[in-house]
Every structure is written in C-alpha cells, then in structure tokens.
Amino acid sequence: MPQSKIIPAKRTENVRYAIRDIVALANQVAATGKEMYYLNIGDPNVYDWSTPPHIIDAIDKAMRENYNGYAPSSGTKPAIESIKRDAARKGIDKNILDVFVTHGASEAIELCLTALLNEGDNFLMPTPGYPLYTAVESKLMLQSNPYYLNEEDGWQPDIEDIKSKVNSRTKAIVVINPNNPTGCLCRKEILAQIIEIALEHNLLIISDEIYDKLLFDDNKLVSMAALNSEVSCITFSGLSKSYIAPGFRIGWGIATGRCEIMDDYLEAVNKLLRARLSANHPIMRAIPAALDGDQSHIARMNSILMKRRDIVINAIKDFDGISMVTPQGAFYAFLSIDVKDDALFCRELVKETGVLVVPGSGFGQKPGTHHFRIVILPPEEVIEKAFAHIKSFYKEYKNKFE
Numbered sequence: 001m002p003q004s005k006i007i008p009a010k011r012t013e014n015v016r017y018a019i020r021d022i023v024a025l026a027n028q029v030a031a032t033g034k035e036m037y038y039l040n041i042g043d044p045n046v047y048d049w050s051t052p053p054h055i056i057d058a059i060d061k062a063m064r065e066n067y068n069g070y071a072p073s074s075g076t077k078p079a080i081e082s083i084k085r086d087a088a089r090k091g092i093d094k095n096i097l098d099v100f101v102t103h104g105a106s107e108a109i110e111l112c113l114t115a116l117l118n119e120g121d122n123f124l125m126p127t128p129g130y131p132l133y134t135a136v137e138s139k140l141m142l143q144s145n146p147y148y149l150n151e152e153d154g155w156q157p158d159i160e161d162i163k164s165k166v167n168s169r170t171k172a173i174v175v176i177n178p179n180n181p182t183g184c185l186c187r188k189e190i191l192a193q194i195i196e197i198a199l200e201h202n203l204l205i206i207s208d209e210i211y212d213k214l215l216f217d218d219n220k221l222v223s224m225a226a227l228n229s230e231v232s233c234i235t236f237s238g239l240s241k242s243y244i245a246p247g248f249r250i251g252w253g254i255a256t257g258r259c260e261i262m263d264d265y266l267e268a269v270n271k272l273l274r275a276r277l278s279a280n281h282p283i284m285r286a287i288p289a290a291l292d293g294d295q296s297h298i299a300r301m302n303s304i305l306m307k308r309r310d311i312v313i314n315a316i317k318d319f320d321g322i323s324m325v326t327p328q329g330a331f332y333a334f335l336s337i338d339v340k341d342d343a344l345f346c347r348e349l350v351k352e353t354g355v356l357v358v359p360g361s362g363f364g365q366k367p368g369t370h371h372f373r374i375v376i377l378p379p380e381e382v383i384e385k386a387f388a389h390i391k392s393f394y395k396e397y398k399n400k401f402e
Contacts, residue, residue: 014138025347026356036354037386039374042180042331044244047377051245052297055286062285071281073274075101075252082288083252090212091226092235098255098266101279101287105210105238105251110136112234112253115268116171116204117142123172123206124165126157127364128334128371130180130208134364145170146364151336155184155325159193166197172204173197175224178211181363181373182334183309183327185215188222195228204265205233210251211330213242213298216306219328225256232257232265241330242298243290248283305331308376308383315387321394327376334360334373337394340402342370348397353389 022040030036038046045051074080080099087093102108113136117123122145125133129146137144147162149155157175175194177186198205207224215221225233238251255266309326312333316322321338339345343359350356360371376383 011139011141015135022346022350022356022358022362026350029350029354034354036356037378037382037389038356039378039383039386040356040358042241042375042377043246044241044331044377045246048379049244049301049377051248052243052290052294054293055239055243055245055290058286058289058293059282062282067282067285069281071101071278071284073100073276073278074270075099075279076281076284079252079284079287082291083254086237086291087225087235087254090209090221090223092223092254092256094229095256095258096254097257097259097262098269099252100255100269100273101250101252101284102273103251103279104240104246104249105208105236105253106132107249107279108234108236108238108251108253109133109206109208110139111272112204112206112269113172114140115265115272121169121171122167123174124162124170124203125174125364126176126179127366128155128179128181128360129174129176129364131362133174143169147173148366149179149182149184151325151366151369154328155179155182155334156187156190157194159190159197162194162197166201166203170201170203172206174206174208176208177221177224178214178327178329180211180330181332181358181360182325183330183332184325185219185221185328188227191222191224191227195224195231198231199228203232205231207233207235209235209237211241212237214302214305214331215329216302216309217328221329225254229256230258232262239286239290242301244297244301245286245290248280248286250279250283250287252287305376308378308380309333311380311383312374312376312387315384315391319391321398322391331376332373333376334363334371337370337372339370339397342372344401345370345397346372348401349390349393352396353393355386355389355393357390 119141122143127146235254240246324335346359357372
C-alpha cells in the first residue's frame with residue numbers, strides 16, 4: 001500500500017527565526033572560501049569571550065559530588081535563594097510568589113505563555129523585538145498583537161500605540177529591557193505607564209531582563225517588578241548573557257504580585273514545570289557561584305562592549321544612508337538603512353562581502369522603515385573591517401538595486 005506524505009502541523013507554517021535563518025546562506029558563502037565577518041548571533045562564546053572560571057569550577061565540583069540526578073522541578077533551594085538575593089539587589093524583594101529555574105530564559109518564557117494563553121488569545125509584543133516570542137505565537141496559534149517602539153524617542157515603547165492595541169483577547173504585555181535588538185533601556189516613567197495599563201486591563205507583565213547587567217554609560221536598570229509589587233509580573237533572566245554561558249541553558253522566572261490574583265496561574269505554570277522534570281541539575285549549582293560570586297568580569301565586559309559600540313558609532317558618523325540610535329545596554333545595535341528591502345540588502349551583503357548581519361524585518365519594524373541588526377561582540381578589528389565592507393557595499397547596492 002503506497003504511503004502518503006506526513007503533513008506537518010499548521011502551527012509550524014509561520015515559525016521564523018531570522019537570526020539563524022540567514023545562516024544557511026552564510027554557510028554557502030563560507031564554503032567558497034570567502035573571508036567571513038559574523039555580526040549576527042548573540043552568543044559571546046563564539047567570539048573572544050569566555051565563561052568566568054569560578055562558575056565552571058562550581059559545575060565541576062557539583063558533578064564530582066554527584067549532583068547528577070533529577071533536581072526539584074522548580075529548581076534547587078540554593079539556586080532559588082541565590083536568585084532571590086539577586087532580585088533584591090534589583091529592588092525586587094516584595095510579594096515574590098514563586099521562583100523557578102528553567103532550560104534557559106527561553107523555556108521560562110514559553111512555559112509562562114503556554115500556561116496563560118488559549119488559541120486565539122494574544123499578548124502585546126514589542127516591535128522590534130526578540131523573534132522567540134513570535135515563534136511561540138505561531139506554536140500556540142495565537143493572534144499577533146505587536147506594539148511599536150519609537151525610534152525617534154530612543155526606541156522607547158509607544159504608550160499610545162500600546163493603549164490602542166489592547167483588546168478583549170489580550171492577556172499579557174511583553175517588555176524586553178534592555179531591548180534585543182535595539183539595545184535601548186526603558187525609562188522609568190515609561191515603565192510606570194505600562195504598569196498602569198496592565199493594572200487597568202488585568203494584564204500579566206512579562207519583563208524580559210536577560211541583559212540586566214550589561215549596561216553602558218553609567219545607565220542603571222529600573223526593574224519593572226521593583227516599581228510596583230502589586231502588579232502581576234514575571235521577571236526573566238539567566239546565566240547566558242551577563243555570565244557568558246548561553247550553552248549552559250539555565251534561566252529563571254520570578255513571579256511577583258498579589259497571591260489571590262496569581263495563584264491559579266502559577267499552579268498551571270508549575271504543572272508544566274513538573275511535566276518536564278527539571279532543568280540541568282549540576283549546572284544549577286553554578287547559579288549561586290555566578291550571582292553571589294566574583295562580579296568583576298561584568299565591568300570589564302561592559303567596558304569592552306562600549307569600546308566596540310563606539311567603533312560602530314564612528315564608522316557610520318556622517319555616513320549618508322545608515323544611522324542608529326546609540327545602544328544603552330545588551331550587545332546589539334539596530335541600524336536604520338535607506339533601502340527598499342532590508343532582507344535583500346542583507347542577502348546580497350553576505351554574498352558579496354562575507355559580512356553577516358540580520359535583516360530588521362526579522363525582528364519587526366514600522367512599515368516603510370528598514371534596518372539591520374548587528375552584535376557588538378566581535379573583536380575590534382572584525383567590526384572595523386566589517387563596517388568598511390558595509391559602507392563600500394551600500395553605495396554599490398544603491399546603484400545596482402535601487
């Protein structure tokens with residue numbers, strides 16, 4: 001009997017991940033022997049960054065002491081207590097209802113959205129924003145509900161746009177602070193207005209603060225949950241970025257707010273946590289070492305990142321056609337480019353020059369605007385050479401395609 005094709009689920013049709021989707025083309029270009037300049041992926045360990053040794057030592061010790069079995073589904077007590085201490089240093093020390101450790105912050109985000117949203121519901125998603133959220137939208141068969149960040153106001157969330165997008169099926173609002181892909185840092189007054197909207201419409205706030213320690217120019221992070229302990233909020237962070245360990249796949253969520261509002265929802269989250277057993281047990285032992293241990297690498301990291309950011313600023317200074325809002329944190333820059341199709345520009349750029357960047361359309365952007373995202377993680381000479389290529393290619397591109 002002839003077999004018919006196995007049909008994939010409809011929920012996969014619109015799953016896109018721009019950061020990695022362009023890599024297939026880059027691999028083809030690299031195979032020709034062309035020198036490559038990778039400015040595309042937010043993994044510090046593929047550049048010239050290394051995990052601090054004391055964090056690695058904690059994992060080695062844990063494995064030798066046989067912390068190699070299953071852990072409690074929400075995480076070990078030492079890890080959770082360490083996360084609470086770190087939260088307190090950010091001003092999150094009131095009305096903590098739950099803390100849970102996950103396979104990276106991305107798993108925490110997906111679990112929390114899964115526990116909250118039914119098919120056809122929506123959450124307010126910053127645009128531009130991290131593509132993981134739109135991928136989850138597709139998997140859960142949700143309705144897209146993006147709100148715009150205002151480029152003219154330093155990529156701050158557009159409060160009026162947020163207000164206009166809330167509807168009867170809206171259940172949450174996502175804030176990425178510092179933001180990926182723009183590197184912007186939300187101002188306190190903007191966060192306070194978002195809290196007002198959440199309280200008025202009974203929305204859960206999802207505060208993605210994975211880059212909370214990567215801050216430039218003496219900027220300080222204002223954590224959403226620290227502003228109001230009554231609002232329903234889940235704050236996400238992890239070891240991947242500030243502690244240079246994305247491959248550890250360790251993140252967490254901190255639930256704050258009023259117990260009588262959040263208790264049923266948090267039990268649903270914990271059902272999902274129990275269903276997948278636990279995050280990696282020996283690597284959980286690195287959380288206290290990271291959060292409570294030597295922090296000196298963070299100041300060094302921020303200093304180097306600022307230097308690399310400033311190379312980009314100087315490279316495009318007075319260059320007609322490419323500009324950017326100065327990043328205040330994280331390790332990204334989101335550059336505005338005067339072209340008709342940023343995806344085409346990025347494809348042609350890597351084919352002609354070996355410079356790999358990510359089109360702004362992969363993160364969402366206002367209609368009629370065009371951007372590309374870079375990481376400021378590579379060594380200085382790589383960034384300098386890459387931008388020399390970008391500027392030269394841009395002039396050729398405009399003549400050829402526009």
